[in-house]
Amino acid sequence: MAPSRLVDLLIPPRLRKPPAPPSPIRIEMRDGPREIAVVVRPAARRMILRIDRRTGGATLTLPRGVARFRAEQFVQSQAGWLEARLKALPPRVAFTDGAMVPVRGVMHRIRHVGSGRGATHLETGPEGSVLMVHGTPEAVPGRVLRFLRAEALADLTAASRRHATALGVTIGRISVKDTVSRWGSCSSRGDLAYSWRLILAPPFVLDYLAAHEVAHRLEMNHSARYWRNVRLLVPDFRVAEDWLNRHGPALHHYGP
Ligand SMILES: [Zn+2]
Secondary structure (H helix, E strand, C coil): CCCCCCEECCCCHHHCCCCCCCCCCCEECCEEEEEEEEEEECCCCCCCCEEEECCCCEEEEEEECHHHHHHHHHHHHHHHHHHHHHCCCCCCEEECCEEEEEECCCEEEEEEECCCCCCEEEECCCEEEEEEECCCCHHHHHHHHHHHHHHHHHHHHHHHHHHHHHCCCCCCCCCEEEECEEEEEEEECCCCCEEEEHHHCCHHHHHHHHHHHHHHHCCCCCCCHHHHHHHHHHCHHHHHHHHHHHHHHHHHCCCC
16 A cells, blocks of 8 residues: 655654664753753764754764764763753743643633632633633643643634635544644645644634645645645735744743
């Protein structure tokens, strides 16, 4: 069976047979041990240490044939730089009582309202916008996440259907995931997958992402013809792209 074509997704793991990746390097930092992921790139000319500003994860890229102890020495010699860079990253925001979280681009304070039963919901009152959560304190992060994922799925489903109707194409299953490398994907069968974190962004950004994936129903590529279709759906899509380039990484600092 021919593998299905996918765009906006890395090749699914079952389609490639990678050699076992090198194990991470563990280093001691002032605030405890830390694991550095290691990747080997034959084309790399030297060792490169990078921090992903979305996840705060560190990766060491190695040319082929570098001895393990040299790689470890290099990472250890960069511990001070690593520490400074990590400290400069915005802190992670857990979904706990009192935390400020954007929903559809508007900051909301999470308010835990005791053990009573009730659906998680948004409210805007004299003290601003709040995200009301019931239940035990331990249940709050999970409930907030489930609520945001459900809101994301609802908004993305509505936007995808609207754009599909406008372009005259069919779409398949719609789902939300927690992807880091892509905001959305479209399979050859028309199944659409999105990052739930798009619900944190202003609505025009989510709307553009839906248009982007739905437009792949006509063109499974990023050709000039493809972008013409996107422009039909979202004339000023560049504004949304720009927003994602600037603020997209920060969306990964919220929740799990
Ligand atoms: Zn695309």
